[in-house]
Amino acid sequence: MKTISSVVEHYIKTKPFLLSALSQGIINLTSLARNMMPELELELGKDVKQGAVVMSLKRLSEDLDFRLNHKIVKVLKSIGEITVRSSLTDYTFVVSDTMLNKHVELINRITANPEVFYTSSRGVNETSIVVSSSVNDIVDTLFADEKMVERTDNLASITIKLPKDNISTPGVYYYIFQRLAWEGIIVNEVISTSYEFTILVSEEEIDLAFKVMKDLKNL
Incomplete structure (x- = not known):
């Protein structure tokens, strides 16, 4: 009833x-x-x-x-290191049978340079690659035969280390992305693991996005 x-x-x-x-x-x-x-x-x-x-x-x-503030704020106050990187490019390609081998070749080409940022994720139909813009020429060459869906330049990333409590506390990610949305910040890409996640935003918005993330620790 x-x-x-x-x-x-x-x-x-x-x-x-x-x-x-x-x-x-x-x-x-x-x-x-x-x-x-x-x-x-x-x-x-x-x-x-x-x-x-x-x-x-x-x-x-x-x-x-109680439910939104006391539990979530406890997690957010325990946010660890916040790392910022600039000059990144986000590529999105259609998944293909040759894609994996090209990822391996790309990793082999850039491994010698620890300063290069690289991460990738694969969905059902698409795969994304985020790299330092300094190696765009390598990506363009290696993936020239792949079908590119999207390419976004001039991005920056913010990587946040979360406490272990985040995986057992509902609403943590919602709260973070809500704050970003309130500031009108467009999130181009999200990459996450159990205790760490990275967002990609335009370089023009990186200062504001960093302030939002930093302020979460002072709630």
């Missing part, structure tokens, strides 16, 4: 930015309840009192404050 509380919670959870703002206590609950009521009444099939909606929002905001 649907209740006002359950319908209110579902409404809020389907709107991520509203969910976060509610957890931070920066929304006028009365105004929000007034805006929600037509949809809630349609969902419940009956009239709803504004005061009941406000009370449900208040209880939900208190619960969210």
Whole structure:
């Protein structure tokens, strides 16, 4: 049976930015309840009192404050080293039978230079390669016969080391990417392991993106 509380919670959870703002206590609950009521009444099939909606929002905001802030902030405060790299290029190719051998050859060509950044990931139909722009000529030559889907130059990366608690705490990545979205930062690529993840952004936005990441440790 649907209740006002359950319908209110579902409404809020389907709107991520509203969910976060509610957890931070920066929304006028009365105004929000007034805006929600037509949809809630349609969902419940009956009239709803504004005061009941406000009370449900208040209880939900208190619960969210614990679930979103106390647990996630504990993880974010434990963020480790933040590493920034610039002058990167992101290639995306269609997966092919010859792709793996070319990856091996590329690695062999650049291994002697520890300053060169290289990482790759493979999906079902596409594979991406992120390298220092200084070796673009090598990639262009080795993968000349492959079908390139996209190439983005002038990128920078931010690599963050996360504490082990991150894999057992829901919402950590959501919280990070939400903060980036709030600042209007476009994330071109995401590369992650269990306790480390890297984002690629344009070099024009790297300073702002770094500030967002650094500020997470001071929540």
